Amino acid sequence: MNATSNTQTKPLDLVRELGPWAAMSIVVGTMIGTGIFIIPAEMARAAGSVSVVFAAWLVGGALSLFGALAYAELSAALPEAGGEYAFLSRAYGSASGFLFGWMHCIVGSPTSIATIAAGFARFCGFLFPAAAGSIFAVKIPLLFGAAPYDFRFTWAQPVAVAAIVGITTINYLGVRLGGRFQVALTAIKVAVILAVIGIGFWPGRVVHMDFDFHHAAAAASGAGIHSYFSGFLVALVATLWAYDGWNNLPMVGSEIIHPGKNIPRALIGGVATVGVLYMAVTAACFHVLPFDAVAASAHVVSDVITRVLGYGAAAWLTAAMIVCALGALNSSILTNARVDYAMARDGLFFRFVAGVNPKYRTPARALVFQGCFASILALSGTFEELYSLYIFAAWIFYVLAVGAVWVLRRKEPNLPRPYRTWGYPVLPILFVVGSLLVIGDVLAAHPYRCLAGTALTLSGLIFYRHWKETRGDGTPS
Numbered sequence: 456m457n458a459t460s461n462t463q464t465k466p467l468d469l470v471r472e473l474g475p476w477a478a479m480s481i482v483v484g485t486m487i488g489t490g491i492f493i494i495p496a497e498m499a500r501a502a503g504s505v506s507v508v509f510a511a512w513l514v515g516g517a518l519s520l521f522g523a524l525a526y527a528e529l530s531a532a533l534p535e536a537g538g539e540y541a542f543l544s545r546a547y548g549s550a551s552g553f554l555f556g557w558m559h560c561i562v563g564s565p566t567s568i569a570t571i572a573a574g575f576a577r578f579c580g581f582l583f584p585a586a587a588g589s590i591f592a593v594k595i596p597l598l599f600g601a602a603p604y605d606f607r608f609t610w611a612q613p614v615a616v617a618a619i620v621g622i623t624t625i626n627y628l629g630v631r632l633g634g635r636f637q638v639a640l641t642a643i644k645v646a647v648i649l650a651v652i653g654i655g656f657w658p659g660r661v662v663h664m665d666f667d668f669h670h671a672a673a674a675a676s677g678a679g680i681h682s683y684f685s686g687f688l689v690a691l692v693a694t695l696w697a698y699d700g701w702n703n704l705p706m707v708g709s710e711i712i713h714p715g716k717n718i719p720r721a722l723i724g725g726v727a728t729v730g731v732l733y734m735a736v737t738a739a740c741f742h743v744l745p746f747d748a749v750a751a752s753a754h755v756v757s758d759v760i761t762r763v764l765g766y767g768a769a770a771w772l773t774a775a776m777i778v779c780a781l782g783a784l785n786s787s788i789l790t791n792a793r794v795d796y797a798m799a800r801d802g803l804f805f806r807f808v809a810g811v812n813p814k815y816r817t818p819a820r821a822l823v824f825q826g827c828f829a830s831i832l833a834l835s836g837t838f839e840e841l842y843s844l845y846i847f848a849a850w851i852f853y854v855l856a857v858g859a860v861w862v863l864r865r866k867e868p869n870l871p872r873p874y875r876t877w878g879y880p881v882l883p884i885l886f887v888v889g890s891l892l893v894i895g896d897v898l899a900a901h902p903y904r905c906l907a908g909t910a911l912t913l914s915g916l917i918f919y920r921h922w923k924e925t926r927g928d929g930t931p932s
Contacts, residue, residue: 473630487648509734516694520726525886538703541708550919561915567787654764704725844908
């Protein structure tokens with residue numbers, strides 16, 4: 456009788472239903488957002504020459520690949536929900552894992568989703584300009600007889616919320632459904648990128664690309680070396696933002712089929728694929744437009760398409776950007792909710808977030824919590840400042856996660872490792888050094904935001920102590 460009771464009351468687990476194509480599409484789909492449509496221009500303005508732009512792409516891609524190699528070992532050995540939360544908790548203790556999860560769940564995940572959804576709504580506004588300018592007003596009654604608050608929002612805000620609700624619903628109904636949707640969106644997204652590359656290198660176009668190695672070498676010598684290196688760092692930060700998202704796959708590690716094989720392949724193959732596509736798009740931009748035109752452009756890929764196909768192609772490109780935004784939104788919602796779920800399951804987050812839907816076998820409550828929080832931020836329009844606080848802390852946790860490879864090899868030498876980091880320990884060291892340079896550059900540029908982000912992260916220790924003592928359900932630990 457007791458055995459039957461224990462079986463009946465055993466908490467449901469997530470199921471492994473994401474195959475190799477779904478895993479690869481999560482990596483590629485998360486990394487390729489809308490940034491590639493504007494990043495080459497920002498890099499050109501910062502770098503000052505084509506050679507420096509491509510150097511930044513190469514270095515940024517290499518750093519991302521080095522990080523992915525380390526994450527591949529960790530996620531193959533520890534294929535659990537939560538990604539960095541699981542790695543850091545195992546290597547350094549539950550407090551460090553909690554701090555990552557706290558910052559991720561409260562700021563990082565909802566603001567990232569709100570930002571992507573806002574971009575999706577903005578692109579929809581390009582197709583429907585009349586509606587995009589509409590402003591709605593809602594009167595919210597207040598207590599004690601005070602005058603109602605007149606809350607105003609634009610057409611884009613409810614569209615962003617609708618996108619969040621729709622994609623959250625798809626992932627609520629099953630991880631396999633969400634995975635298939637991601638594969639379809641990623642396939643369309645890659646086709647769009649390939650089309651941009653093909654248009655840029657269409658036969659008969661005038662070649663404007665000039666790598667200008669002599670200019671770059673002159674700038675790097677003598678008094679110009681400081682400005683040269685500063686420009687390279689700014690461009691490098693832009694590339695790391697474009698490459699960001701490769702770390703999301705381990706968050707669904709407990710739902711990947713044959714994780715020891717499929718996670719490393721998806722991480723390494725996905726980062727390499729995106730790196731090639733990004734550099735090819737950038738080369739296409741410089742192939743069609745002169746360097747000064749690229750640097751001055753607000754929407755460089757739009758200008759490339761317009762130069763080759765005319766202004767009538769603007770709607771086509773906007774539709775492509777909408778698909779890219781949807782793909783990034785789906786992969787972000789699918790993966791990020793697993794951190795909320797893992798923390799709540801371990802009693803280190805709000806207990807109502809824990810639990811797996813018995814029918815769909817998804818972290819349904821975590822998805823709803825994440826969707827509600829992100830929708831509120833999307834309506835408020837205040838998410839940009841919050842996300843800037845998260846970026847600094849996130850890169851610190853990336854460094855700690857890669858460092859977990861060393862810690863766990865010494866701490867748990869017998870831990871089964873289906874994949875071992877290629878180039879260990881040199882490549883992980885290069886990732887840490889490069890990341891610390893980026894962190895230092897961001898700190899120097901935005902010291903107050905970085906300090907605020909650090910303070911917000913550490914504030915979670917107050918909740919950690921309470922949840923640690925009560926296991927999140929009011930029961931002493």
